Amino acid sequence: MPTMNMLQAINNALDIAMAEDDKVLCFGEDVGGFGGVFRATSHLQEKYGRSRCFNTPLVEQGIIGFANGLAAQGSVPVAEIQFADYIYPAFDQIVNETAKFRYRSGDLFNVGGLTIRAPYGGGIAGGHYHSQSPEAYFAHTPGLKVVVPRDPYQAKGLLLASIRDADPVIFFEPKRLYRASTGEVPEEDYQLPIGEAEVTREGADVTLVGWGAQMEVIERAVELAEKEGISCEVIDLRTILPWDEDSVVESVLKTGRLLITHEAPLTGGFAAEIAATVQERCFLYLESPIARVTGLDTPFPLTLEKEYLPDHLKIFEAIKASLAF
Amino acid sequence: MTTTTDIHSPDFLAGDEFSIPTFRLLQQDGTLFDGAVAPELSREEARHIYHAMVATRVLDERMMAAQRQGRLSFYMQCTGEEAAVVGATAALDDADMIMAQYREQGALMYRGFSFDEFMNQLFGNELDYGKGRQMPIHYGSRKLHYMTISSPLATQIPQATGFAYGQKLAGEGQCTIVFFGEGAASEGDFHAALNMAAVHQVPVIFFCRNNGYAISTPSIEQFAADGVAPRAFGYRMHVIRVDGNDILAVYDATRAARRLAAEHNQPVLIEAMTYRLAAHSSSDDPSGYRSKKEEEAWREKDPLLRMRRWLNDKGWWSDEEETECQERLRREVLETMKRAQKRPPPPLDSLVTDVYADVTPALQRQLDTLKTHIRRYPDAYPKGAMSLDPDVSPRDDADDKGGA
Numbered sequence: 001m002p003t004m005n006m007l008q009a010i011n012n013a014l015d016i017a018m019a020e021d022d023k024v025l026c027f028g029e030d031v032g033g034f035g036g037v038f039r040a041t042s043h044l045q046e047k048y049g050r051s052r053c054f055n056t057p058l059v060e061q062g063i064i065g066f067a068n069g070l071a072a073q074g075s076v077p078v079a080e081i082q083f084a085d086y087i088y089p090a091f092d093q094i095v096n097e098t099a100k101f102r103y104r105s106g107d108l109f110n111v112g113g114l115t116i117r118a119p120y121g122g123g124i125a126g127g128h129y130h131s132q133s134p135e136a137y138f139a140h141t142p143g144l145k146v147v148v149p150r151d152p153y154q155a156k157g158l159l160l161a162s163i164r165d166a167d168p169v170i171f172f173e174p175k176r177l178y179r180a181s182t183g184e185v186p187e188e189d190y191q192l193p194i195g196e197a198e199v200t201r202e203g204a205d206v207t208l209v210g211w212g213a214q215m216e217v218i219e220r221a222v223e224l225a226e227k228e229g230i231s232c233e234v235i236d237l238r239t240i241l242p243w244d245e246d247s248v249v250e251s252v253l254k255t256g257r258l259l260i261t262h263e264a265p266l267t268g269g270f271a272a273e274i275a276a277t278v279q280e281r282c283f284l285y286l287e288s289p290i291a292r293v294t295g296l297d298t299p300f301p302l303t304l305e306k307e308y309l310p311d312h313l314k315i316f317e318a319i320k321a322s323l324a325f
Numbered sequence: 326m327t328t329t330t331d332i333h334s335p336d337f338l339a340g341d342e343f344s345i346p347t348f349r350l351l352q353q354d355g356t357l358f359d360g361a362v363a364p365e366l367s368r369e370e371a372r373h374i375y376h377a378m379v380a381t382r383v384l385d386e387r388m389m390a391a392q393r394q395g396r397l398s399f400y401m402q403c404t405g406e407e408a409a410v411v412g413a414t415a416a417l418d419d420a421d422m423i424m425a426q427y428r429e430q431g432a433l434m435y436r437g438f439s440f441d442e443f444m445n446q447l448f449g450n451e452l453d454y455g456k457g458r459q460m461p462i463h464y465g466s467r468k469l470h471y472m473t474i475s476s477p478l479a480t481q482i483p484q485a486t487g488f489a490y491g492q493k494l495a496g497e498g499q500c501t502i503v504f505f506g507e508g509a510a511s512e513g514d515f516h517a518a519l520n521m522a523a524v525h526q527v528p529v530i531f532f533c534r535n536n537g538y539a540i541s542t543p544s545i546e547q548f549a550a551d552g553v554a555p556r557a558f559g560y561r562m563h564v565i566r567v568d569g570n571d572i573l574a575v576y577d578a579t580r581a582a583r584r585l586a587a588e589h590n591q592p593v594l595i596e597a598m599t600y601r602l603a604a605h606s607s608s609d610d611p612s613g614y615r616s617k618k619e620e621e622a623w624r625e626k627d628p629l630l631r632m633r634r635w636l637n638d639k640g641w642w643s644d645e646e647e648t649e650c651q652e653r654l655r656r657e658v659l660e661t662m663k664r665a666q667k668r669p670p671p672p673l674d675s676l677v678t679d680v681y682a683d684v685t686p687a688l689q690r691q692l693d694t695l696k697t698h699i700r701r702y703p704d705a706y707p708k709g710a711m712s713l714d715p716d717v718s719p720r721d722d723a724d725d726k727g728g729a
Contacts, residue, residue, distance in 0.1 A: 025494075051494060057524055062517025065483025069501075072472065072484065073422075073491030089513070096477045097484070103679045105465045105473035106456040112682060142680045142688075166682035195685070242685040 001184040006177050009152035009185045010040045010117075013159040014078060016189050018048050021076060023113070024163065026053045028063055028080030037082055038119060038178055064090035064116065068097050071111035071168070078163060084120035084172060085129045091137075098168045099143030114168040115159075119175035120148075121213050122263055122300055122309060131300040133264040135211075138170050139241045139273065145169040146240040147194055148212035151177070152185045157192030158238065165194055174213035181216070197244035199251065203233035206257040206322055208315070209248055209274060211237040214261050220312035225319045232319065240270055248274060249281045256287035257322045261310050266294045288325035291318045345554045347566045347598060350573040353626055355634025357573075364577040368641045374415045374572065375636055376650065377435035378407040378629050383654040384430065384443060385603070391662060392607040397447060399461045405570075405602030407431045408628030409534050412575030413502060413595070417583055422488055422501040424472045424481040427462055428534070428601075429504045436469040440657050444665030456679070457671040479505060479512035482531065486522045486592075489529035493590055500528035500587040502579075507596075508539025510553045522592035523560040530582045531594045534569065536601040541614040554596040562592050569597030570628040573635070600626070672712040673699070 004012065017024045026041050032055035035042030045053040056063050060081055067079040081087045087094070094116070102110035122131035138146050145167050149155035155173065162169035174181075200215070201222065210218050215236050222232045233251050237243055252258045258278055260271035275290040293310040301308050350361040357363060366374075385402040392400040403410060410431035414423065423432050430443070442454075446464050449457030454465055455473060465473025472488075475481065485503030492499045509515065510533055522529050533553045537544055550556070557564030563585055567578045575597060582593035600623040604611050611620070636642035677684050677692045684692075696713060703710035 054525070057517070057520050059513075059517040059520070061513055062483045062486075062521050065480060065514055065517060066487035066490065066521055069424075069484035069487025069489070070491045071487075073488040073495075075491040075494070077487070092477060093480060093483070093514075097475060097480050100475070102682070104455060104459050104463070104475060106454045106458065107679045108454055108465050108467045109473055110682075145681075242681070242687055245687060 001186055003182055004152045004185040005179050005182045006149070006152045006155050006173070007038055007040050007179060009156040010159055010173065011042055011044075012185070012187075013156040013163075014041060014044060015047070017076075017078070017160060017163045018044060018052065020189075022052075023074065024052070024076040024078065025070065026078045026080070027056050029056060029058055029082045031055060031080050036080060038175065040117070040173075041080070060086055060089040061093055064093040064098065067114050067116070068093060068101065068111050071114040072101065072109050074113070076113040076163060078115045078117060081116060081118040083130055084118040084134050085132045087118055087134060094138065094144070094170070095141050099141045101143075103143060111168050112166040115162045116168070116170045117159075118170065118172055119178070120172040121174045121176055122305060123176040123213065125302065125305065126300075127302040128299045131305075133172075133262060133295075135172060135240045135262075136264055136268055136270045139270050143168070144241060145194060146172065147238065148172045148174065148240060149238070150174070150212055150215040150236050151181050152183045154192060154236075154238065156185055157190050158194065160189065161191040161194050164191070169194070172212065176213050177216070192238075195239045195242055195244060197238055197247040198236045199233065199247065200236050201232060201234040203231035203255065205231045205255055206259060206319055207233045207235060207248070207251040207255045208319070209235045209237055209258065209260045210262065211240065214263060214310070217310070217312050218261060218315060221315035221319065224312065224316045228320070230319060230323055243274070245277055245281070249278060252278050252282045253285050256285050258286075259291040259293060259315065259318050259322060261293040261315055263295050263309060265297045266292060267297050269294050288322045291322050293318045340550065340555060343551075343555050343558060345551060345564070345566045347568055348574050348578055349568040349571050350577065351571045351631055351635055353631050355631060355638050363573050364580065366573075366576065368639075370415070371636060371641055374411055374435065374576070375632050375642065377411045377431060378572075378632065379650060380654050381407050381411070381431040381434045382629060383651060384434070384440070384658055387655060387658045387662070388447065389603070389607060396662070396666065397461055400447075400607045401428055401462045401605070402603035403428050403431050405623065405628070406534055406536055406599045408572040408632065409532075409569035409575055409597040409599050410504065411435050412572045413504075413532050413579040413597075416576045416579035417502060418499065418587075420470055421499050421583070421587075422470050422472065422485070422492070424485045424488065424501060424503040425474060426478065426481065426505045426509060427474050427476070428506075430462065430464065432504075433464055433466060433469060433471055436466075436471065438464065438466055438469060438471075440661040441664065442466070444661045445668070448665045448668070449670065450665055450668035451671050452665075452668060453671065456675045478509040479514035481505070482509075482514050482518035483521065485529050485531075486518045486525075486527050489522070489527045489586075490525060493528050498587055500530065500583060502530040502532055504532050504534060506539060507533055507535040507544050507553050508542065508547055510556075511547055519556065519560045519562060519592070519594065523562045526590040527592050528586040528590050529592045530579065530586050531592065532579070533594065533596045534599055535596050536569075536599050538601055538605070538615070540605045540609060541611075543614075552596055552598075554594065557594040562594055564594040564596070566596045566598065569599030570626050570631060572628060572632045599628075602627075669711060670708040673709045674712070
């Protein structure tokens with residue numbers, strides 16, 4: 001099985017999807033001949049032509065508006081927003097249009113073919129505008145699916161599933177891992193399920209929930225915890241919306257403790273939603289308060305990025321505090 | 326691409342170099358302008374167009390009255406703009422896509438949307454294609470290639486560019502027309518859409534209904550330029566300004582635009598100069614921002630009257646037919662309205678379907694909780710209770726109002 005980094009896995013997934021179905025189109029800023037600023041769409045224009053893989057003008061609301069129309073027409077657009085930080089001009093098209101297309105028309109029309117790819121997250125010295133994790137904004141919008149992969153294998157399988165899913169998907173790619181994360185990825189076509197979390201490590205004392213780049217950070221914290229004799233269960237949520245409540249609840253019923261971590265700010269972050277649901281469904285089983293290890297309630301900083309980020313040490317301390325409660 | 330020559334003094338251009346004329350064929354008395362040539366239009370097609378315009382006018386008048394009587398929560402009229410909307414639609418292939426803003430019911434009328442279909446949407450009953458989820462006038466029809474209306478302004482414009490790009494790749498010779506007002510043309514989506522269409526050579530017709538007002542804001546406070554049309558130069562796009570109350574000019578211009586779009590992948594901007602004779606919506610009162618005198622002046626330019634005179638002159642229509650037609654349409658509107666009003670609302674389960682292709686487990690749990698609650702207080706939720714227990718009789722829901 002070949003080894004790929006996450007960009008290669010994403011490129012490979014797009015290649016498979018475009019080869020299989022003429023209706024699949026990839027576009028966005030610098031996506032065409034250049035292959036994207038991160039090179040996720042490398043060589044796709046050469047292989048599939050300028051009409052199926054192309055640059056757009058620099059206008060995010062236009063990219064998603066255009067993509068909505070294409071999807072309604074029956075095409076399968078994979079639109080790239082160059083950085084998740086720049087998705088906001090398209091917020092209206094995504095929240096008012098993409099998300100409501102099927103519902104408002106009584107299923108006469110839908111944009112289920114649409115996938116929006118956007119690199120997200122910090123740790124690359126990107127400051128305010130190349131570091132944000134906006135998943136919680138979109139998690140508040142019924143009609144969207146929000147998917148975040150943690151490694152190359154997951155990225156390929158989840159992206160192929162997103163492209164073929166009957167509903168529109170926002171696919172947030174952890175750009176810090178684009179080249180840093182490598183692993184074995186099958187050459188052939190495969191899909192991983194949307195809406196299902198994955199238990200990546202079984203344990204007894206505490207449940208740790210995260211997604212995307214944070215999964216690697218959790219693993220480092222777990223190594224420290226296990227050395228102190230704490231048994232951790234780790235869950236990669238993978239899909240933020242609609243999220244897999246049952247898997248998380250089942251785990252917390254077993255461990256009695258829950259820690260959720262994300263890079264985005266604390267207030268209104270998706271951890272809050274998970275915490276609210278888990279306390280409803282596991283109230284009498286909880287041994288300690290549900291812990292949230294997240295970014296601070298500030299814009300994403302630059303020089304003090306390391307201090308801001310919810311790293312393995314902060315998670316390790318929160319694990320110990322949960323056990324000692 | 327930029328092509329330019331050098332100058333050696335700072336000479337600014339202000340755009341006044343461009344002057345955009347208005348294409349007109351038909352005078353208000355129903356005769357052609359000197360030198361004007363009417364487009365080829367059969368008697369049958371001309372009557373079809375006129376009938377759609379009259380039916381739209383009748384529907385609008387009756388439904389606004391129904392709204393005033395409290396039968397309907399909200400309404401919007403096409404009044405004064407029927408020639409622009411119906412004329413443009415008639416110039417298309419019936420399989421071309423229409424993406425409308427919200428005031429284009431004339432397009433649906435032309436394509437054969439029945440009064441029953443209009444009414445079912447207006448009353449949000451169990452037969453509404455939109456399943457009672459959107460305010461009145463948010464029609465949609467897959468079979469008539471009419472995209473379901475969405476309230477946010479201008480969002481449909483870049484969607485039209487995308488839809489038409491898909492049509493171009495499909496290679497079946499279809500195009501998309503997108504309607505919007507001169508106010509919506511101030512939204513960023515407008516600029517995004519026209520630029521992308523020009524860059525990617527997309528078969529789309531951008532049809533601006535410049536009706537003078539965005540709710541209360543006159544166009545003079547909407548833009549400093551000579552209307553919307555000059556913007557096409559900035560995108561290097563074909564553009565024509567047309568008298569929007571002149572059915573022949575609208576039809577002719579749109580037919581030519583369709584050839585450019587569908588046959589040559591050249592997007593086109595059409596600016597139709599017209600006037601919103603009615604209020605913005607049932608929630609608006611124009612007396613607060615414009616004069617009766619101004620309205621009267623435009624009433625004399627009524628597009629229906631102009632077309633009717635032309636048809637009469639050709640011997641294709643008579644006053645007797647007009648009377649008979651109006652009476653018949655009014656009767657049909659009343660009958661279908663009564664029918665639609667009596668129909669039950671959509672079932673409670675439709676609250677959670679179509680959010681996703683399949684109802685998610687979490688949403689199913691929310692619905693189950695809601696059902697338990699409604700069974701406890703059925704009188705407080707008569708519509709929902711009806712579908713849980715069909716024996717519960719529907720209550721008068723005239724208090725169900727709202728609007729923008």
